[in-house]
Amino acid sequence: MTSNPKGPASMTTTGMIDFRGVNKWFGPLNVLKDITLSVQPREVVVVCGPSGSGKSTLIRCINGLETIKDGDLIVDGQRLGDPATNMTRLRTEIGFVFQSFNLYPHKTALENVTLAPIHVRKIPRAEAEQAGRELLAKVGLADKVGAYPAQLSGGQQQRVAIARCLGMRPKIMLFDEPTSALDPEMISEVLDVMVAVAEEGMTMMVVTHEMGFARKVAQRVVFMDAGAIVESGTPDEFFSHPRTDRSRAFLSKILRH
Amino acid sequence: MLENFSFRTIVEYLPLFGQGLVTTVWLSALSFLGALAVGIVLCAMNLQRGWLFRVPAKAYIDAVRATPLLAQLYFLYFGLPRLGLVLPELVVGILALSLNSGAYVAEIIRAGILSIARGQVEASVASGMTYVQRMRLVILPQAFKVTIPPLLGQAIVLVKDSALLSLISVAELTRAGQLLASDRFMPAEGFLTIAAFYLLLYYCLKGLAALSARWLGTAGARL
Numbered sequence: 001m002t003s004n005p006k007g008p009a010s011m012t013t014t015g016m017i018d019f020r021g022v023n024k025w026f027g028p029l030n031v032l033k034d035i036t037l038s039v040q041p042r043e044v045v046v047v048c049g050p051s052g053s054g055k056s057t058l059i060r061c062i063n064g065l066e067t068i069k070d071g072d073l074i075v076d077g078q079r080l081g082d083p084a085t086n087m088t089r090l091r092t093e094i095g096f097v098f099q100s101f102n103l104y105p106h107k108t109a110l111e112n113v114t115l116a117p118i119h120v121r122k123i124p125r126a127e128a129e130q131a132g133r134e135l136l137a138k139v140g141l142a143d144k145v146g147a148y149p150a151q152l153s154g155g156q157q158q159r160v161a162i163a164r165c166l167g168m169r170p171k172i173m174l175f176d177e178p179t180s181a182l183d184p185e186m187i188s189e190v191l192d193v194m195v196a197v198a199e200e201g202m203t204m205m206v207v208t209h210e211m212g213f214a215r216k217v218a219q220r221v222v223f224m225d226a227g228a229i230v231e232s233g234t235p236d237e238f239f240s241h242p243r244t245d246r247s248r249a250f251l252s253k254i255l256r257h
Numbered sequence: 258m259l260e261n262f263s264f265r266t267i268v269e270y271l272p273l274f275g276q277g278l279v280t281t282v283w284l285s286a287l288s289f290l291g292a293l294a295v296g297i298v299l300c301a302m303n304l305q306r307g308w309l310f311r312v313p314a315k316a317y318i319d320a321v322r323a324t325p326l327l328a329q330l331y332f333l334y335f336g337l338p339r340l341g342l343v344l345p346e347l348v349v350g351i352l353a354l355s356l357n358s359g360a361y362v363a364e365i366i367r368a369g370i371l372s373i374a375r376g377q378v379e380a381s382v383a384s385g386m387t388y389v390q391r392m393r394l395v396i397l398p399q400a401f402k403v404t405i406p407p408l409l410g411q412a413i414v415l416v417k418d419s420a421l422l423s424l425i426s427v428a429e430l431t432r433a434g435q436l437l438a439s440d441r442f443m444p445a446e447g448f449l450t451i452a453a454f455y456l457l458l459y460y461c462l463k464g465l466a467a468l469s470a471r472w473l474g475t476a477g478a479r480l
Contacts, residue, residue, distance in 0.1 A: 063383055092385035102376035106398050115394060116384035168384060 014077070016041045016172060016203045017062055022071035024057060031057050033228040035071070041171075044204045046214040046235070049224035050250055055207040058224065059174045062205070063094040076171055092120055095165025099177040101157040103149040109136060109160045110145045113167045121168060128167070135163040139193045155186025159193050166197070173197060175206040209254050211239055223247045267446050270437045277433030278454050284347065284429065285416045285458075288354035292415065295359025300366040314363070321360035326418055329353055334425045350422040358415045365411060369404035370396055402470075409466040416458050420451075430454055 015038035024032035031054045039045050047055045060066040062075055064087050076093055078085040103112050113132040117123045123131075136145055139159040149157050158178055165173060175194065179187040191213050198204055198217040208214070214221055214235045221238040223231040223246075231238065231247045242248045267274075302314035321329070330353045334346065344352070373396050381391035420431035430451050437447035 065379055065383065088385055088387055091383060094383070096380075096383035098376060098380065100376055102374075102380035104377065104380070104395055104399075106402075116381075116386065119390055119394060120385045164384070 015039050018074040020072040022068050022073055024068050031227050041203050042201045044198045044218045046218040046221045047207045048209055053224040054227040055224050056176050059176055059205050059207055062174055063091050063096055092168055093171045095170040095173040097161050097165060097175045097178045099180050101161045103157055103160055105149050108146050108148055112160055113164045117167045132167055135166050139163045154182045155189045158190045162193055172203045177207050263446055266441055266443055267450050273433045277430035280428055281419055281430040284351055285419050288351050289412050289415055291355025292358035292362045295355055296362025296366055299363035303367055318360045318363055321357055326357050327421055329357055330421055346425045346427050350427045354415055361411050365404050365407045369400035372403055373399050405466060405470055409462055412462055413459055
Protein backbone atom coordinates (compact mmCIF):
# COMPACT_ATOMS: atom_id res chain seq x y z
CA MET A 1 0.00 0.00 0.00
CA THR A 2 1.49 3.31 -1.00
CA SER A 3 1.62 5.64 1.90
CA ASN A 4 2.10 9.25 1.08
CA PRO A 5 -0.46 11.05 3.18
CA LYS A 6 0.33 14.47 1.85
CA GLY A 7 0.51 13.41 -1.78
CA PRO A 8 -2.20 14.11 -4.32
CA ALA A 9 -4.97 11.64 -5.07
CA SER A 10 -4.22 9.44 -8.02
CA MET A 11 -5.95 6.66 -9.88
CA THR A 12 -3.33 4.10 -8.98
CA THR A 13 -2.97 4.41 -5.21
CA THR A 14 -4.98 2.08 -3.07
CA GLY A 15 -6.06 4.04 -0.05
CA MET A 16 -8.34 3.26 2.82
CA ILE A 17 -11.05 5.11 0.90
CA ASP A 18 -10.86 5.40 -2.88
CA PHE A 19 -13.32 7.35 -4.99
CA ARG A 20 -12.72 6.72 -8.69
CA GLY A 21 -14.86 8.74 -11.03
CA VAL A 22 -17.89 8.59 -8.74
CA ASN A 23 -21.15 10.16 -9.87
CA LYS A 24 -24.44 10.45 -8.08
CA TRP A 25 -27.74 12.00 -9.00
CA PHE A 26 -30.77 13.02 -6.95
CA GLY A 27 -33.31 12.94 -9.76
CA PRO A 28 -31.92 15.29 -12.41
CA LEU A 29 -29.48 16.88 -9.96
CA ASN A 30 -25.87 15.72 -10.33
CA VAL A 31 -24.91 15.89 -6.64
CA LEU A 32 -21.53 14.22 -7.00
CA LYS A 33 -19.62 14.99 -10.19
CA ASP A 34 -16.83 12.69 -11.21
CA ILE A 35 -15.27 12.49 -7.76
CA THR A 36 -11.79 11.04 -7.59
CA LEU A 37 -10.21 11.08 -4.18
CA SER A 38 -7.99 8.75 -2.21
CA VAL A 39 -7.68 8.79 1.55
CA GLN A 40 -4.69 6.96 2.98
CA PRO A 41 -4.65 5.00 6.22
CA ARG A 42 -4.15 7.33 9.22
CA GLU A 43 -4.87 10.33 7.05
CA VAL A 44 -7.25 13.07 8.22
CA VAL A 45 -9.10 14.82 5.40
CA VAL A 46 -11.31 17.82 6.04
CA VAL A 47 -14.09 18.42 3.52
CA CYS A 48 -15.53 21.91 3.27
CA GLY A 49 -17.61 23.92 0.89
CA PRO A 50 -20.86 25.84 0.67
CA SER A 51 -24.18 24.37 1.70
CA GLY A 52 -25.51 21.95 -0.89
CA SER A 53 -22.10 21.32 -2.42
CA GLY A 54 -22.33 17.57 -1.81
CA LYS A 55 -19.95 17.24 1.16
CA SER A 56 -22.36 15.27 3.32
CA THR A 57 -23.44 13.12 0.39
CA LEU A 58 -19.79 12.39 -0.31
CA ILE A 59 -19.07 10.90 3.09
CA ARG A 60 -22.51 9.26 3.39
CA CYS A 61 -21.63 7.23 0.30
CA ILE A 62 -18.64 5.72 2.08
CA ASN A 63 -20.73 3.67 4.50
CA GLY A 64 -23.56 3.17 2.06
CA LEU A 65 -26.09 5.56 3.62
CA GLU A 66 -26.24 6.83 0.03
CA THR A 67 -25.59 4.71 -3.03
CA ILE A 68 -23.54 5.83 -6.01
CA LYS A 69 -24.72 5.78 -9.60
CA ASP A 70 -21.46 5.13 -11.39
CA GLY A 71 -17.75 5.04 -10.81
CA ASP A 72 -15.99 2.94 -8.19
CA LEU A 73 -15.86 3.49 -4.47
CA ILE A 74 -13.46 1.17 -2.68
CA VAL A 75 -13.41 1.19 1.10
CA ASP A 76 -10.93 -0.89 3.09
CA GLY A 77 -10.23 -2.90 -0.06
CA GLN A 78 -13.87 -3.68 -0.78
CA ARG A 79 -15.80 -2.26 -3.70
CA LEU A 80 -19.20 -0.86 -2.72
CA GLY A 81 -22.09 -2.28 -4.70
CA ASP A 82 -20.09 -5.42 -5.43
CA PRO A 83 -22.16 -8.52 -4.59
CA ALA A 84 -19.12 -9.91 -2.77
CA THR A 85 -19.03 -6.92 -0.42
CA ASN A 86 -20.88 -7.47 2.82
CA MET A 87 -22.07 -3.94 3.51
CA THR A 88 -23.32 -4.71 7.01
CA ARG A 89 -19.91 -6.07 7.97
CA LEU A 90 -18.04 -3.25 6.26
CA ARG A 91 -20.09 -0.72 8.23
CA THR A 92 -18.77 -2.15 11.49
CA GLU A 93 -15.35 -0.85 10.40
CA ILE A 94 -16.67 2.65 9.76
CA GLY A 95 -17.79 4.98 12.53
CA PHE A 96 -20.21 7.72 11.50
CA VAL A 97 -20.84 10.82 13.61
CA PHE A 98 -23.96 12.76 12.67
CA GLN A 99 -24.67 16.46 12.87
CA SER A 100 -27.74 15.72 15.00
CA PHE A 101 -25.97 13.09 17.20
CA ASN A 102 -28.74 10.49 16.72
CA LEU A 103 -28.15 8.86 20.09
CA TYR A 104 -30.70 6.23 21.05
CA PRO A 105 -33.03 8.14 23.39
CA HIS A 106 -34.24 5.02 25.21
CA LYS A 107 -30.70 3.97 26.15
CA THR A 108 -28.25 5.40 28.67
CA ALA A 109 -24.92 6.82 27.55
CA LEU A 110 -23.21 3.53 28.40
CA GLU A 111 -25.89 1.48 26.63
CA ASN A 112 -25.53 3.70 23.56
CA VAL A 113 -21.83 2.88 23.51
CA THR A 114 -22.17 -0.85 24.18
CA LEU A 115 -25.25 -1.71 22.09
CA ALA A 116 -23.50 -2.39 18.79
CA PRO A 117 -20.36 -3.97 20.31
CA ILE A 118 -22.54 -6.45 22.21
CA HIS A 119 -25.04 -7.26 19.46
CA VAL A 120 -23.02 -6.70 16.30
CA ARG A 121 -19.44 -7.43 17.37
CA LYS A 122 -20.66 -10.12 19.82
CA ILE A 123 -18.33 -8.89 22.56
CA PRO A 124 -19.31 -10.26 26.00
CA ARG A 125 -21.42 -7.73 27.91
CA ALA A 126 -19.02 -7.29 30.83
CA GLU A 127 -16.12 -6.68 28.51
CA ALA A 128 -18.11 -4.25 26.36
CA GLU A 129 -19.25 -2.34 29.43
CA GLN A 130 -15.71 -2.11 30.73
CA ALA A 131 -14.57 -0.75 27.35
CA GLY A 132 -17.60 1.53 27.21
CA ARG A 133 -16.81 3.08 30.58
CA GLU A 134 -13.22 3.66 29.51
CA LEU A 135 -14.37 5.32 26.29
CA LEU A 136 -16.82 7.55 28.09
CA ALA A 137 -14.05 8.51 30.50
CA LYS A 138 -11.83 9.25 27.53
CA VAL A 139 -14.35 11.70 26.10
CA GLY A 140 -14.69 13.29 29.54
CA LEU A 141 -18.03 11.79 30.50
CA ALA A 142 -17.10 9.28 33.19
CA ASP A 143 -19.81 10.76 35.42
CA LYS A 144 -22.54 10.51 32.76
CA VAL A 145 -22.45 6.75 32.22
CA GLY A 146 -26.03 6.26 33.42
CA ALA A 147 -27.49 9.45 31.92
CA TYR A 148 -30.04 9.37 29.13
CA PRO A 149 -29.43 11.53 26.04
CA ALA A 150 -32.24 13.92 27.03
CA GLN A 151 -30.31 14.68 30.22
CA LEU A 152 -27.14 15.65 28.34
CA SER A 153 -26.13 18.87 26.61
CA GLY A 154 -25.51 18.88 22.87
CA GLY A 155 -21.75 18.77 23.32
CA GLN A 156 -22.05 15.87 25.76
CA GLN A 157 -24.37 14.00 23.41
CA GLN A 158 -21.95 14.41 20.54
CA ARG A 159 -19.10 13.13 22.68
CA VAL A 160 -21.19 10.07 23.58
CA ALA A 161 -21.85 9.63 19.86
CA ILE A 162 -18.11 9.65 19.17
CA ALA A 163 -17.53 7.16 21.98
CA ARG A 164 -20.32 5.03 20.49
CA CYS A 165 -18.41 4.85 17.21
CA LEU A 166 -15.07 4.17 18.90
CA GLY A 167 -16.67 1.29 20.81
CA MET A 168 -16.76 -0.63 17.53
CA ARG A 169 -12.99 -0.14 17.11
CA PRO A 170 -13.46 1.15 13.56
CA LYS A 171 -10.74 1.59 10.95
CA ILE A 172 -12.37 4.75 9.61
CA MET A 173 -14.29 7.57 11.27
CA LEU A 174 -16.57 9.84 9.28
CA PHE A 175 -17.87 13.10 10.74
CA ASP A 176 -20.79 14.92 9.12
CA GLU A 177 -20.71 18.50 10.43
CA PRO A 178 -20.23 17.25 14.01
CA THR A 179 -20.25 20.71 15.59
CA SER A 180 -22.81 22.51 13.42
CA ALA A 181 -25.72 21.82 15.74
CA LEU A 182 -23.85 22.89 18.85
CA ASP A 183 -23.86 26.07 20.87
CA PRO A 184 -20.53 27.87 20.45
CA GLU A 185 -19.27 27.11 23.95
CA MET A 186 -19.68 23.39 23.35
CA ILE A 187 -17.81 23.20 20.07
CA SER A 188 -14.33 23.03 21.54
CA GLU A 189 -15.11 20.12 23.87
CA VAL A 190 -16.16 18.06 20.84
CA LEU A 191 -13.24 19.22 18.69
CA ASP A 192 -10.80 18.31 21.49
CA VAL A 193 -12.10 14.76 21.43
CA MET A 194 -11.82 14.63 17.65
CA VAL A 195 -8.24 15.90 17.80
CA ALA A 196 -7.42 13.15 20.30
CA VAL A 197 -8.95 10.53 17.98
CA ALA A 198 -6.98 11.91 15.03
CA GLU A 199 -3.74 11.89 17.00
CA GLU A 200 -4.19 8.20 17.73
CA GLY A 201 -3.88 7.57 14.02
CA MET A 202 -7.50 7.12 12.98
CA THR A 203 -8.32 7.47 9.29
CA MET A 204 -10.82 10.32 9.27
CA MET A 205 -12.96 12.28 6.86
CA VAL A 206 -14.50 15.31 8.50
CA VAL A 207 -17.07 17.61 6.95
CA THR A 208 -16.55 20.83 8.88
CA HIS A 209 -15.81 24.51 8.60
CA GLU A 210 -13.74 24.49 11.77
CA MET A 211 -10.46 25.78 10.41
CA GLY A 212 -8.65 25.52 13.69
CA PHE A 213 -9.33 21.79 13.68
CA ALA A 214 -8.28 21.50 10.03
CA ARG A 215 -5.00 23.31 10.62
CA LYS A 216 -4.26 21.27 13.71
CA VAL A 217 -4.80 17.70 12.49
CA ALA A 218 -5.76 17.54 8.82
CA GLN A 219 -3.20 16.50 6.24
CA ARG A 220 -5.51 17.69 3.48
CA VAL A 221 -8.43 19.99 2.93
CA VAL A 222 -10.83 19.20 0.11
CA PHE A 223 -13.03 22.03 -1.11
CA MET A 224 -16.25 21.10 -2.87
CA ASP A 225 -18.68 23.21 -4.83
CA ALA A 226 -21.75 22.15 -6.80
CA GLY A 227 -20.97 18.45 -6.43
CA ALA A 228 -17.37 18.60 -7.63
CA ILE A 229 -14.01 18.72 -5.88
CA VAL A 230 -12.72 22.14 -6.84
CA GLU A 231 -9.54 22.27 -4.83
CA SER A 232 -7.48 20.01 -2.65
CA GLY A 233 -4.37 20.82 -0.66
CA THR A 234 -2.74 21.04 2.74
CA PRO A 235 -4.62 23.22 5.24
CA ASP A 236 -1.89 25.80 5.00
CA GLU A 237 -2.08 25.99 1.21
CA PHE A 238 -5.82 26.06 1.20
CA PHE A 239 -6.46 28.59 3.91
CA SER A 240 -3.53 30.89 3.14
CA HIS A 241 -3.35 30.61 -0.63
CA PRO A 242 -6.64 29.40 -2.07
CA ARG A 243 -6.17 28.86 -5.79
CA THR A 244 -9.67 29.27 -7.18
CA ASP A 245 -12.15 32.13 -7.14
CA ARG A 246 -14.82 29.92 -5.63
CA SER A 247 -12.66 28.83 -2.72
CA ARG A 248 -11.55 32.43 -2.13
CA ALA A 249 -15.17 33.58 -2.13
CA PHE A 250 -16.09 30.78 0.27
CA LEU A 251 -13.21 31.46 2.64
CA SER A 252 -13.92 35.19 2.72
CA LYS A 253 -17.46 34.35 3.87
CA ILE A 254 -16.53 31.95 6.63
CA LEU A 255 -13.57 34.06 7.79
CA ARG A 256 -15.68 37.14 8.19
CA HIS A 257 -17.40 35.61 11.20
CA MET B 258 -90.70 8.58 34.04
CA LEU B 259 -88.26 7.14 36.57
CA GLU B 260 -91.07 5.39 38.45
CA ASN B 261 -91.22 3.00 35.51
CA PHE B 262 -87.51 2.20 35.80
CA SER B 263 -87.08 -1.10 37.59
CA PHE B 264 -83.82 -1.29 39.51
CA ARG B 265 -85.14 -4.43 41.12
CA THR B 266 -85.20 -6.25 37.77
CA ILE B 267 -81.66 -5.14 37.04
CA VAL B 268 -80.52 -6.60 40.35
CA GLU B 269 -82.43 -9.76 39.55
CA TYR B 270 -80.59 -10.06 36.25
CA LEU B 271 -77.17 -9.17 37.69
CA PRO B 272 -75.83 -12.75 37.54
CA LEU B 273 -76.67 -12.82 33.84
CA PHE B 274 -74.95 -9.45 33.30
CA GLY B 275 -71.99 -10.73 35.31
CA GLN B 276 -71.63 -13.76 33.04
CA GLY B 277 -71.98 -11.57 29.97
CA LEU B 278 -69.36 -9.17 31.31
CA VAL B 279 -66.91 -11.99 31.99
CA THR B 280 -67.44 -13.37 28.49
CA THR B 281 -66.99 -9.94 26.91
CA VAL B 282 -63.76 -9.42 28.85
CA TRP B 283 -62.08 -12.67 27.98
CA LEU B 284 -63.19 -12.84 24.40
CA SER B 285 -62.09 -9.23 23.88
CA ALA B 286 -58.74 -9.98 25.51
CA LEU B 287 -58.20 -13.03 23.31
CA SER B 288 -59.30 -11.09 20.25
CA PHE B 289 -56.95 -8.25 21.07
CA LEU B 290 -54.03 -10.65 21.39
CA GLY B 291 -55.08 -12.10 18.06
CA ALA B 292 -55.30 -8.61 16.60
CA LEU B 293 -51.77 -7.82 17.83
CA ALA B 294 -50.45 -10.98 16.18
CA VAL B 295 -52.31 -10.27 12.94
CA GLY B 296 -51.26 -6.61 13.08
CA ILE B 297 -47.56 -7.33 13.64
CA VAL B 298 -47.46 -9.80 10.75
CA LEU B 299 -49.38 -7.45 8.43
CA CYS B 300 -47.20 -4.51 9.42
CA ALA B 301 -44.01 -6.47 8.82
CA MET B 302 -45.35 -7.44 5.39
CA ASN B 303 -46.40 -3.88 4.68
CA LEU B 304 -42.95 -2.46 5.49
CA GLN B 305 -41.15 -4.74 3.04
CA ARG B 306 -39.70 -3.10 -0.02
CA GLY B 307 -40.69 -5.84 -2.45
CA TRP B 308 -44.32 -5.98 -3.62
CA LEU B 309 -44.72 -9.71 -2.95
CA PHE B 310 -45.65 -9.20 0.73
CA ARG B 311 -46.54 -5.55 0.67
CA VAL B 312 -49.34 -5.69 -1.90
CA PRO B 313 -51.34 -8.51 -0.24
CA ALA B 314 -50.98 -6.80 3.15
CA LYS B 315 -52.21 -3.49 1.76
CA ALA B 316 -55.10 -5.19 -0.05
CA TYR B 317 -56.12 -6.97 3.15
CA ILE B 318 -55.96 -3.80 5.23
CA ASP B 319 -58.00 -1.90 2.65
CA ALA B 320 -60.58 -4.67 2.37
CA VAL B 321 -61.07 -4.82 6.13
CA ARG B 322 -61.22 -1.06 6.57
CA ALA B 323 -63.61 -0.60 3.65
CA THR B 324 -66.22 -3.14 4.72
CA PRO B 325 -68.50 -3.20 7.76
CA LEU B 326 -67.49 -5.49 10.60
CA LEU B 327 -71.01 -6.87 10.54
CA ALA B 328 -70.58 -7.99 6.92
CA GLN B 329 -67.27 -9.62 7.82
CA LEU B 330 -68.83 -11.34 10.82
CA TYR B 331 -71.79 -12.63 8.78
CA PHE B 332 -69.45 -13.86 6.07
CA LEU B 333 -67.50 -15.90 8.61
CA TYR B 334 -70.62 -17.10 10.45
CA PHE B 335 -73.01 -17.79 7.58
CA GLY B 336 -70.67 -17.88 4.60
CA LEU B 337 -67.88 -20.17 5.78
CA PRO B 338 -70.16 -23.11 6.68
CA ARG B 339 -71.56 -23.01 3.12
CA LEU B 340 -67.98 -23.27 1.92
CA GLY B 341 -67.50 -26.29 4.13
CA LEU B 342 -65.93 -24.82 7.26
CA VAL B 343 -68.12 -24.96 10.35
CA LEU B 344 -66.76 -23.29 13.46
CA PRO B 345 -68.37 -22.68 16.87
CA GLU B 346 -69.81 -19.16 17.15
CA LEU B 347 -67.34 -18.15 19.86
CA VAL B 348 -64.45 -19.08 17.61
CA VAL B 349 -66.04 -17.23 14.71
CA GLY B 350 -66.52 -14.20 16.93
CA ILE B 351 -62.95 -14.10 18.18
CA LEU B 352 -61.66 -14.75 14.67
CA ALA B 353 -63.75 -11.92 13.22
CA LEU B 354 -62.63 -9.43 15.86
CA SER B 355 -58.97 -10.46 15.55
CA LEU B 356 -58.93 -10.26 11.78
CA ASN B 357 -60.81 -6.98 11.75
CA SER B 358 -58.90 -5.25 14.53
CA GLY B 359 -55.60 -6.63 13.23
CA ALA B 360 -55.87 -4.44 10.14
CA TYR B 361 -56.17 -1.33 12.29
CA VAL B 362 -53.43 -2.48 14.65
CA ALA B 363 -51.13 -2.97 11.63
CA GLU B 364 -51.61 0.65 10.64
CA ILE B 365 -51.10 1.86 14.22
CA ILE B 366 -47.81 -0.02 14.53
CA ARG B 367 -46.69 1.16 11.11
CA ALA B 368 -47.38 4.77 12.07
CA GLY B 369 -45.42 4.22 15.30
CA ILE B 370 -42.44 2.82 13.44
CA LEU B 371 -42.50 5.56 10.82
CA SER B 372 -42.71 8.20 13.56
CA ILE B 373 -39.25 7.24 14.80
CA ALA B 374 -36.77 9.81 13.54
CA ARG B 375 -34.87 8.86 10.41
CA GLY B 376 -31.62 9.52 12.24
CA GLN B 377 -32.32 6.54 14.50
CA VAL B 378 -32.45 4.23 11.51
CA GLU B 379 -29.31 5.79 10.05
CA ALA B 380 -27.39 5.55 13.32
CA SER B 381 -28.24 1.88 13.71
CA VAL B 382 -27.53 1.13 10.04
CA ALA B 383 -24.17 2.92 10.33
CA SER B 384 -23.21 0.81 13.35
CA GLY B 385 -23.57 -2.35 11.27
CA MET B 386 -26.86 -3.65 12.68
CA THR B 387 -28.96 -5.95 10.55
CA TYR B 388 -32.60 -5.13 9.80
CA VAL B 389 -33.79 -7.44 12.57
CA GLN B 390 -31.29 -6.04 15.09
CA ARG B 391 -32.21 -2.42 14.50
CA MET B 392 -35.92 -3.22 14.65
CA ARG B 393 -35.51 -5.15 17.88
CA LEU B 394 -32.97 -2.94 19.64
CA VAL B 395 -33.66 0.56 18.37
CA ILE B 396 -36.91 1.08 16.46
CA LEU B 397 -39.52 -1.14 18.12
CA PRO B 398 -38.72 -0.21 21.75
CA GLN B 399 -39.25 3.44 20.82
CA ALA B 400 -42.24 2.76 18.56
CA PHE B 401 -43.90 0.61 21.22
CA LYS B 402 -44.19 3.53 23.60
CA VAL B 403 -45.59 5.80 20.92
CA THR B 404 -48.20 3.23 19.93
CA ILE B 405 -49.62 2.58 23.40
CA PRO B 406 -52.25 5.35 23.34
CA PRO B 407 -53.62 4.50 19.87
CA LEU B 408 -53.48 0.78 20.67
CA LEU B 409 -55.53 1.48 23.77
CA GLY B 410 -58.01 3.32 21.57
CA GLN B 411 -58.20 0.29 19.32
CA ALA B 412 -58.74 -2.00 22.33
CA ILE B 413 -61.67 0.18 23.41
CA VAL B 414 -63.14 0.01 19.90
CA LEU B 415 -62.69 -3.76 19.97
CA VAL B 416 -64.55 -4.11 23.26
CA LYS B 417 -67.43 -2.10 21.86
CA ASP B 418 -67.37 -4.01 18.55
CA SER B 419 -67.65 -7.25 20.48
CA ALA B 420 -71.30 -6.25 21.07
CA LEU B 421 -71.94 -7.35 17.48
CA LEU B 422 -71.26 -10.93 18.53
CA SER B 423 -74.65 -10.85 20.26
CA LEU B 424 -76.03 -11.13 16.72
CA ILE B 425 -74.49 -14.58 16.29
CA SER B 426 -75.81 -15.57 19.71
CA VAL B 427 -72.60 -15.35 21.71
CA ALA B 428 -73.66 -14.90 25.32
CA GLU B 429 -71.71 -11.71 25.96
CA LEU B 430 -72.69 -8.49 27.66
CA THR B 431 -74.96 -7.04 25.00
CA ARG B 432 -76.70 -10.38 24.65
CA ALA B 433 -77.53 -10.17 28.38
CA GLY B 434 -79.07 -6.76 27.82
CA GLN B 435 -81.10 -8.10 24.91
CA LEU B 436 -82.40 -10.95 27.06
CA LEU B 437 -83.61 -8.58 29.78
CA ALA B 438 -85.15 -6.34 27.13
CA SER B 439 -87.04 -9.15 25.42
CA ASP B 440 -87.92 -11.33 28.46
CA ARG B 441 -89.37 -8.47 30.52
CA PHE B 442 -89.95 -5.81 27.87
CA MET B 443 -87.46 -3.60 29.69
CA PRO B 444 -85.11 -2.21 27.01
CA ALA B 445 -84.30 0.89 29.11
CA GLU B 446 -83.07 -1.18 32.04
CA GLY B 447 -81.33 -3.74 29.85
CA PHE B 448 -79.38 -1.43 27.58
CA LEU B 449 -78.60 1.26 30.16
CA THR B 450 -77.12 -1.42 32.41
CA ILE B 451 -74.86 -2.81 29.72
CA ALA B 452 -73.83 0.74 28.82
CA ALA B 453 -72.72 1.19 32.43
CA PHE B 454 -70.67 -2.00 32.23
CA TYR B 455 -69.01 -0.88 28.97
CA LEU B 456 -68.15 2.40 30.66
CA LEU B 457 -66.58 0.44 33.50
CA LEU B 458 -64.49 -1.57 31.01
CA TYR B 459 -63.43 1.67 29.35
CA TYR B 460 -62.06 3.06 32.60
CA CYS B 461 -60.26 -0.21 33.34
CA LEU B 462 -58.50 -0.06 29.97
CA LYS B 463 -57.56 3.56 30.54
CA GLY B 464 -56.06 2.68 33.90
CA LEU B 465 -54.14 -0.17 32.32
CA ALA B 466 -52.67 2.15 29.71
CA ALA B 467 -51.61 4.66 32.34
CA LEU B 468 -49.89 1.87 34.28
CA SER B 469 -48.06 0.55 31.24
CA ALA B 470 -46.98 4.04 30.23
CA ARG B 471 -45.47 4.53 33.68
CA TRP B 472 -43.85 1.11 33.55
CA LEU B 473 -42.25 1.88 30.17
CA GLY B 474 -41.47 5.47 31.02
CA THR B 475 -37.75 5.49 31.69
CA ALA B 476 -36.20 8.89 32.20
CA GLY B 477 -34.59 9.14 28.79
CA ALA B 478 -37.38 7.74 26.71
CA ARG B 479 -38.47 11.25 25.76
CA LEU B 480 -37.23 12.42 22.43
